Amino acid sequence: MFWDGFLVTASVSALSIVGSFLIGVIVAFGAVSRRPFLRKAARGYIGLFRNIPFIVQVFFFYFGLPEIGVYIDAFTTGTMALSIAVGAYAADVLRSGIENVDTGVIEAAEVSGLSRFKIYRRIILPIALRVSLRPLGSVFINLVLTTSILSTITLNELTGNAKIVASDTFRPFEVYFFLLLFYCVLTYLLSLLINLWHRRLNRFMRGAE
Amino acid sequence: MRNQGFNWHDPILWAQGLGVSVGVFAASMILGTVIGIFIALCRVYKVPVVAPVLLVISEFLKNSPVLVQLFLVFFGVPVLLQVNITPAEAAIFTLTGNTAAFIAVIAISAIDAIDRGQLEAARSFGHSERSILRKIIAPQALVVAMPALIGLAVNQLQVTSLISAIGVIDLTKVGQILNQRTWQPFIVWTIIGVTYFILSRLLAAAGGRLETRLRRHMDWAGL
Numbered sequence: 001m002f003w004d005g006f007l008v009t010a011s012v013s014a015l016s017i018v019g020s021f022l023i024g025v026i027v028a029f030g031a032v033s034r035r036p037f038l039r040k041a042a043r044g045y046i047g048l049f050r051n052i053p054f055i056v057q058v059f060f061f062y063f064g065l066p067e068i069g070v071y072i073d074a075f076t077t078g079t080m081a082l083s084i085a086v087g088a089y090a091a092d093v094l095r096s097g098i099e100n101v102d103t104g105v106i107e108a109a110e111v112s113g114l115s116r117f118k119i120y121r122r123i124i125l126p127i128a129l130r131v132s133l134r135p136l137g138s139v140f141i142n143l144v145l146t147t148s149i150l151s152t153i154t155l156n157e158l159t160g161n162a163k164i165v166a167s168d169t170f171r172p173f174e175v176y177f178f179l180l181l182f183y184c185v186l187t188y189l190l191s192l193l194i195n196l197w198h199r200r201l202n203r204f205m206r207g208a209e
Numbered sequence: 210m211r212n213q214g215f216n217w218h219d220p221i222l223w224a225q226g227l228g229v230s231v232g233v234f235a236a237s238m239i240l241g242t243v244i245g246i247f248i249a250l251c252r253v254y255k256v257p258v259v260a261p262v263l264l265v266i267s268e269f270l271k272n273s274p275v276l277v278q279l280f281l282v283f284f285g286v287p288v289l290l291q292v293n294i295t296p297a298e299a300a301i302f303t304l305t306g307n308t309a310a311f312i313a314v315i316a317i318s319a320i321d322a323i324d325r326g327q328l329e330a331a332r333s334f335g336h337s338e339r340s341i342l343r344k345i346i347a348p349q350a351l352v353v354a355m356p357a358l359i360g361l362a363v364n365q366l367q368v369t370s371l372i373s374a375i376g377v378i379d380l381t382k383v384g385q386i387l388n389q390r391t392w393q394p395f396i397v398w399t400i401i402g403v404t405y406f407i408l409s410r411l412l413a414a415a416g417g418r419l420e421t422r423l424r425r426h427m428d429w430a431g432l
Contacts, residue, residue, distance in 0.1 A: 024324075046220075051363065051370075052367070053366075055371060056398060056401050056405060059384065060399070064394040064395050145273065147274075148277055149276055159274065159276060159280075162277070166284060166285075168429045172284035172288055173281065174285075176277055177285065180269065180273040185268060
């Protein structure tokens, strides 16, 4: 029971981390674009999804999509809604990382004749990630905690299963207390992982420190 | 029964939900700020026993989902202690604790940002610790902390939406009620979403104005 819930939480988290990172990268490049339209659209996206509670967004998709003939299960809806919402937070963090990249480096890359895509992918993104990985990490930790909200759309992840166990055993305090501790451990492990990655990305920076 | 359409009663329901959301937000924000500052002071002055215990509790609160905290307080605590708790009490209690944990972090880093030399200067002028805190630390720390506080307030406003899960009739719960009756999810959730959006924006704008006001007297005005 507990293990099943953990697997659902873990897979939703993993898929949404990837999804929100991809959305975050695209929107962040939009937000620093030279074209005013793209910039406005990207900043509007960030503002919109950061200022509306996630639970409202998830209900919008969960109840709204079947209305327009899209029938997908709670797992897919949840992953999608999480990716879209957390993508806005990731985009904001990445945007400030990108804005901190030395323009000289970008100009040098342009002069070397690298294609636009290569400049984004190989030059700007890795440099921006060095700075924004830590804040991005706390965004992802928040994502893992936010997966608990998906229990309100009938997804039986950790929290959803805990609700069932609590009402079966009549021991809600023990169940929810253990669950809280488990989330703490989970986020702690994630933060260790992010620290490792941060150190790896910054391995060339030793001399500069 | 055909009561699927929207009727004149719905705006009233919406307004009630809005009132509950704003009320719970304001109550937990004010109480949370007071307790959070208390936690921060305990840690800055390194009060034995209390400071480490508070640190553990606030780490615990920051690294676990608010929804589960709400469940623990609303479903768990009454069974454990054999007491009755209303949804609204559980909501305010949980959100206060949560806000306090985040306020403590913001307050500690804001206090850290103050130049140590100023404190030494104040001490050598014979200021008491209390007056240092009130006249030197507090006004400057508040200005430093403003951007983080605004961010936190906007975030906590979103978090209040979770109290609908323990049965508080807040804005989100009103959305659920209307959604179930009318089956117009796009209209209902768009209205609820826009309401939260406007509230967040108003909050951020008010915070921004307060920040510029607080900063004004710190600008160098010339001799």
